[in-house]
Amino acid sequence: MNMHSKFLLFLSGCFLFLWSASYLAADIAVRFPTSNTALLNDRPQDFYMYVDRNFEGQKSQPWQAGAYGFTRTLVRTQAGPVATKFHEGIDIKPLKRDAAGVPLDDVHPVAGGIVVHASANPAHSNYGRYVVIEHWLKDGPLYSLYAHLASVNCREGDQVGTGNVIGRLGYSGAGLNKTRAHLHLELCLKLQDNFQPWYDSLKMGTPNRHGNYNGLNLAGFDAAPVLIHCKDGEEFSLSRHISSLPVQYVVRVPSTGKIPSLVKNYPFLLKPGPSQPKSWEISFTGPGVPTSVTPSAEPCSEPAVIRAVPHPFSQLYRTCNRVSGSSKEPRLTASGKRYIRLIFMGTEP
Incomplete structure (x- = not known):
């Protein structure tokens, strides 16, 4: 079976999955x-558990550090103090x-x-x-x-x-x-x-x-x-929620004829594209949540960042150290390459 047939079969499977899943x-x-x-009563300070913080000699217990996102480990940058450590959940x-x-x-x-x-x-x-x-x-x-x-x-x-x-x-x-x-x-x-x-x-x-x-x-x-x-x-x-999340960077990955299990499990991530893709373009939030996977006709030899949203500080601080450099010249770090390999490793043809 050629790549074109496999891809059409996969698309048919996605539609069948969505139909049966309903x-x-x-x-x-x-x-x-x-x-x-307490979150419903506009009292986040009573909902989130604080973190003990000591930044530049100033001790505090910010409840914000119990929320989701880049809320921990402050560093001083030209843009001011920036929290660089990602917190993947919420602390209640x-x-x-x-x-x-x-x-x-x-x-x-x-x-x-x-x-x-x-x-x-x-x-x-x-x-x-x-x-x-x-x-x-x-x-x-x-x-x-x-x-x-x-x-x-x-x-x-x-x-x-x-x-x-x-x-x-x-x-x-x-x-x-x-x-x-x-x-x-x-x-x-x-x-x-x-x-x-x-x-x-x-x-x-x-x-x-x-x-x-x-x-x-x-x-x-x-x-x-x-x-x-x-x-x-x-x-x-x-699907509506994931699609609404802000994209921080996009990575182009060579197509090997294998379908990521991520896309099999979440067909809504798949966007329109050529039936014989030479690569996949995966959009990520800063913390690394995939929001879309698009087949592409653009060839590539290895995974590479093709777009990144500008920030006044290093991309490292908003990508869990997976992307380095500026938005003009973003690059996958070793950690970023491992993350991409996780998504594509062990997939079935």
């Missing part, structure tokens, strides 16, 4: 995972503690789904004890991740709803204490269905105990606007 899945209303809903404060200050807040799924990973050993990840739930929407699978749990009350394969308790808010994981106990929540896309070969190629020296639900394979977007959007029962559209 019967098997539906858009969902995403709920708050704990009793803390506890509302209830016992006399010793131990949090008592139960954690619920944000929507109905299936538990695909439950890591009960806090030493196995910087997340500490964490749970991942898969939710099937019309546009493909959405993953919710709940980290730093004090306990895990579910197992892989459990079918759960918003009335179930999947764990208790805590402070397991790296760098936390009882005072800063919180729930770290992420809403994510899964990048790769065959994650292990890529992980093995890193030669990190530590085993991957989390399969495809390792945090490196889950691209998180901001959960806060989704929670606010769904506050009155409004349904969440994954």
